[in-house]
Amino acid sequence: MNYLDIEQRLMTIRVLIADDEQNQLELLSFNLTQNGFSVTTASDGQDALTLAEETHPDIIILDWMMPKLSGIDVCRTLRSMPETKAIPVIMLSARGEEGDRTLGLDNGADDYMTKPFSPRELVARVRAVLRRSRPALLNDVLEFEDLKLFPASKTVERDGEVIPLGPKEFQILSLLMERPGQVFSRNQLLDHVWGHGIYVEDRTVDVHLSRLRKALNLRKNGGNDRPDLIRTVRGSGYALSSMNRK
Amino acid sequence: MNYLDIEQRLMTIRVLIADDEQNQLELLSFNLTQNGFSVTTASDGQDALTLAEETHPDIIILDWMMPKLSGIDVCRTLRSMPETKAIPVIMLSARGEEGDRTLGLDNGADDYMTKPFSPRELVARVRAVLRRSRPALLNDVLEFEDLKLFPASKTVERDGEVIPLGPKEFQILSLLMERPGQVFSRNQLLDHVWGHGIYVEDRTVDVHLSRLRKALNLRKNGGNDRPDLIRTVRGSGYALSSMNRK
């Protein structure tokens, strides 16, 4: 959960999966990994909750029946905390009664699957749920205006020209490009790019934004005439934006 | 497992096929051999498992019904061991019920075929599965810029000049060339090149990368002027790349 993890946060989709059946857990984990997801596992509800808070996965898969805290409990708790509120949840259950399904969705799950199912099916559902909630994550290329960002190769192009970026700059841009137009506060940026525990000055964000802007607007031949794609929202933060007076 | 195994991995594709019907076994084995695969056979599940562990084939074909251990059992066991976890499996079954199909995939099979089928069809499926999991295995030559890599002869050429590489260097380059541009973390490289269970320092990867670079850029006549094709992505890993700032 350290360097590599933080680095890759926006590159790979991070899945937290919780199940008390070790076999099932490993099987699903393996299949998700095979499909390019970065997987973290938990074997009981308490564990799942802790990991969810700490690692902020992109999606959570919860088994219904688990020791300590049931999937339902975990789901409800997640929904009550602002930091984890928006993380989509898929609930797994051995029983197939319609009542359960409703109960699961009622408690905040985004999807519900009854066992048995093939790992392939789970992967499909995960993709479906993510497509609904965070479309940008599934793309292998993020685009905005003449900007292109390729997560797999950690590369950014503007107007066809490769833009060299440092890791932090790249991550900031990734986040902004996931939701073009959305304003991100300095704190949000610190959380997503630096990580939760890390303590860094607010102003550091400003400096990185400045560097990012400079890099994006500078041409290789020395020109510096490109329009600024990053908008500063005084008192709030930064956002990607097309029309930028200047 | 190791030296010989790694050595030969990229030369011929090694198939392990397990079926208790002697006729079927011979027929399929013959056809696979005809198509250039190196085939090992087993006539029961226990045998299959042992051979899989010992020889680390590139793909495993399992009959559903077998003495001692069923195909399902073998598959599940394979998936639970780190060394065999990643080997793709095709399951064969006499019955055609959909339930079985799901059950097969549930237990970790990558594909599922119901008898009867033509040997030709099996070969096609084998190729399809391998294409998904290890594309490079099927090519007889990988190319990137002025680089050529021949899996069959374990040879690499740059600009027509043969580059002598050690096994590790060769495998690293193979992986990079399977997906040009994609960034591979040190961990990914360790997994793919060294193997899952093996424990080696991260930095070892760096050293091999350094050796690989040196070998690729050095001319026989002593020149050292070739552009670097390997990009270091700080904090993430390495990737093949044409334009390299420096």
Place this chain on the structure above:
DNA sequence: AATCAATGTGACAGTGATGTTACAGTCAAC
């Protein structure tokens, strides 16, 4: 316009990641 707070940005030094070399151990071939 004057004032104050928020933001932009250049400079700089510290940190940590990466590049590279040297060396010792292992294994196969002879």
Place this chain on the structure above:
DNA sequence: GTTGACTGTAACATCACTGTCACATTGATT
């Protein structure tokens, strides 16, 4: 056993990236 190729690790050298400060600008509010 000896040789030679290949590995893994440690140690050292470098270099890129970072965080912070200081000062310049901008924008809002009066």
